[in-house]
Amino acid sequence: MKFRVERDVLAEAVTWVARGLPMRPAVPVLAGVLIDAGTDGTVTLSAFDYEVSARITVTAEVAEPGTVLVLGKLLSEIARNLPADKPVDIATDGSKVQVTCGSSRFALLQMPASDYPTLPTQPEASGTIDGATFAQAVSQVAVAADRGDTLPILTGVRVEIEGDKVTFLATDRYRLAMREFTWNPAAADASHIALIPARTLSETARSLGSGGSVAVALGQAAGGDGLVGFEAGQRHSTSRLLDGEYPKVAKIFPATSEIEAVVKTSDLIEAVKRVALVAERNTPVRLKFTSGQVDIEAGTGDDAQASEAVEATLDGADIDIAFNPGFLLDGLGALHTPYARFSFTAALKPAMLTGQAEVDGSPELSYRYVLQPVRLTS
Structure with missing residues (x-):
């Protein structure tokens, strides 16, 4: 050679x-x-x-x-x-x-x-996705996938395809992320359900989603296991699918909300980052939503403490709620919108986070992030 x-x-x-x-x-x-x-x-x-x-x-x-x-x-x-x-x-x-x-x-x-083992054959393309859309959707959902190995099935992203609609879903039991978008299926009646390892999907999206379109192929490996293939230009990759029944977690998304709050996303991200500096490992940050603002606090008693107030609009009663700061920042960072909307039903029930372009606009429901609050001890 x-x-x-x-x-x-x-x-x-x-x-x-x-x-x-x-x-x-x-x-x-x-x-x-x-x-x-x-x-x-x-x-x-x-x-x-x-x-x-x-x-x-x-x-x-x-x-x-x-x-x-x-x-x-x-x-x-x-x-x-x-x-x-x-x-x-x-x-x-x-x-x-x-x-x-x-x-x-x-x-x-x-x-x-x-x-050297024989590489799996790339399945026939099931459809194509805009590269930028693919990369963003994967990054938004993969943050919620489990990073441990206690429940391997939760380390995957559930992909559901019906016609031209694609739904990505991931959870680690403490938060849940869902992103919906459209693609160009090879067949109008395309119908697929696959569980793709989140880490592999993230690496693929970063390397293939920089431009153009990404061809996605769902099929089977030589041994009969599920296989997904990706192709962009001269780059081709495949991954075995995870096997198992994904939990029916979509019902966790609240159908209604009693309280709605809207905050400028960048302001809240910076405030949470600063306040969380005093939060020890697994210590939550506390958010007190009142008319006109949200107070962010961390630390109690003899521990180091921090607080900051950020302007917010509130529709409904005041609410005092706490979250894991890392999980909260993951959700806020995945929105990619100027404003973040919190939808609450109660202080100890899951809260839903969505994005919107204007402070008084409508939420963009193509991406939803549900976060389980942490019970306050005082």
Whole structure:
């Protein structure tokens, strides 16, 4: 194998493919990146850990086609640190892979490519999503997915597709996030339900959602397990789906509310961040909504204390409620709107957070974030 490729092209490609390589691979070859130089003037780089696969194809001057497997993290580090604005020559030399760029030369050990598992076949596209919409929707919902491993099913984002409507849903039992949007289905009667690992979905959205559209494919892997595929340009990735019945949490969204409060989002975020500086781990921040303002407080008794007032409009009775500050900031940061609307039924019942463009406008219900309050001890 022998080919020449632009340094920046190689660095971007190998960094993208190697981003998901396991820290502790089950078998050594899974730490590798497979490089396949074809006869059509392209080079394909691939990575796979039996759960997630990534593949990218770039243009190169291929002198001798061939396939090699090398340590992915090492190749990524080398590619990013090669001299700029110079081509990179990669060629096999016995049991080594020579990487040359200007006067820089590296010799990497070949790994046994014959032992590398076959990447899953990309399912047929089920439809396409605008890249920016996809990236924003995933970021808004994934914040609510569980980060632990007590209930693996809650580490996923539930994706429900009916026709041209897509619903993302995630919860960790303390908060619940839902985002609805439209896409371009391959079939008008498209109907799918899938549970995608939140971490994988987030990484995919960040790397593929920067522009254009993202093709989404839902199907099955060779072993019969559920599989989702994503494609944007020459970048392709797949992930196995989580298996299990997702809890019926949509009913948690309150149908009515007794109290509504609207606050400028950026002002409240900054105030909560400042007040939460004195809040010890798992200590809530207290929000007292009254006519014209909300008072944010943290700390009691002999502990450090902080308070700040932010202008707010209130429709309904005064309410005194407390939240985990991190969970509250996650929801506020996911709104992407100038104003935040809180909908309450009672101080100890879940509160719903939505966004709106104007202080006296209507809430944008395409994104809803429900937060379980913390019981106040005093």
